[in-house]
Amino acid sequence: MSPSGSLPARPLRLLALLLVLWLPLGGILAAPVASSFSTATSAFLQKNVNADGNVNYAAIKKQPAELNTLLQIVRSLDTKNMSAAERKAFYLNAYNLVVIGAVVERLPLTSVMKVPGFFDKLAFTVAGEKMTLNELETNKLQKPYSDARIHFALVCAAKGCPRLSREAYSAATIDAQLTAQTKRVLTDPSFIRVTTGGKKVLVSEIFKWYADDFKAPGQALIAYLNQYRPGQPIPTSYTVDYYSYDWSLNAL
Numbered sequence: 001m002s003p004s005g006s007l008p009a010r011p012l013r014l015l016a017l018l019l020v021l022w023l024p025l026g027g028i029l030a031a032p033v034a035s036s037f038s039t040a041t042s043a044f045l046q047k048n049v050n051a052d053g054n055v056n057y058a059a060i061k062k063q064p065a066e067l068n069t070l071l072q073i074v075r076s077l078d079t080k081n082m083s084a085a086e087r088k089a090f091y092l093n094a095y096n097l098v099v100i101g102a103v104v105e106r107l108p109l110t111s112v113m114k115v116p117g118f119f120d121k122l123a124f125t126v127a128g129e130k131m132t133l134n135e136l137e138t139n140k141l142q143k144p145y146s147d148a149r150i151h152f153a154l155v156c157a158a159k160g161c162p163r164l165s166r167e168a169y170s171a172a173t174i175d176a177q178l179t180a181q182t183k184r185v186l187t188d189p190s191f192i193r194v195t196t197g198g199k200k201v202l203v204s205e206i207f208k209w210y211a212d213d214f215k216a217p218g219q220a221l222i223a224y225l226n227q228y229r230p231g232q233p234i235p236t237s238y239t240v241d242y243y244s245y246d247w248s249l250n251a252l
Contacts, residue, residue, distance in 0.1 A: 046167075053155070074125075076128065096164065099157050153178060158248065158249065160247060162188075165181055187229055208242050
């Protein structure tokens with residue numbers, strides 16, 4: 001994080017490059033810009049997100065230029081000629097940036113659940129298409145990739161969500177990043193709450209809402225969790241239950 005409150009020189013140059021590329025193309029950015037977009041997004045997240053995944057929405061609202069530039073790119077990037085990995089990384093980053101932007105626009109706010117239709121009614125432009133957050137998640141990520149790890153990368157501005165990564169997703173490292181993020185989330189004792197004495201594990205309601213994504217044929221939820229808990233597996237005899245989702249804003 002820069003003590004002066006400004007982005008380091010390299011990400012600033014990348015943002016400038018993105019705008020230079022964007023303007024002559026009439027608002028349509030080509031796939032090669034995706035890598036620079038990911039780098040600039042990482043710089044933005046490192047400046048405005050702390051180690052616990054909480055976001056300094058108030059600071060962003062005071063100085064919105066960096067977010068606005070990134071959101072302009074989210075709206076305009078052309079994904080047609082991207083590889084599958086590039087699209088996956090882009091839409092993950094786009095989701096998280098759009099959520100941050102929607103919260104900043106509505107400050108002061110204590111929870112996104114105070115905004116009617118936050119996930120299924122509000123429409124945002126992403127890569128030239130109008131869509132809700134639910135449509136972005138379902139049509140651009142869940143259906144094309146069938147990757148349950150996506151649920152730990154998307155952050156819905158609530159304390160009950162997985163902690164927001166301070167590193168943007170990149171096509172070159174997307175698989176390793178998703179695995180690392182999943183391990184972080186599934187070994188977080190505030191997210192997966194194992195009670196040895198009671199032989200029980202309390203899990204997020206995410207696992208209820210998206211149950212089919214976490215149960216491959218013949219595989220129980222605990223078995224799925226244990227894939228990402230090396231050295232600290234949960235006994236398969238333990239009872240699984242759900243704790244209530246905390247929808248309070250993940251703000252600093």
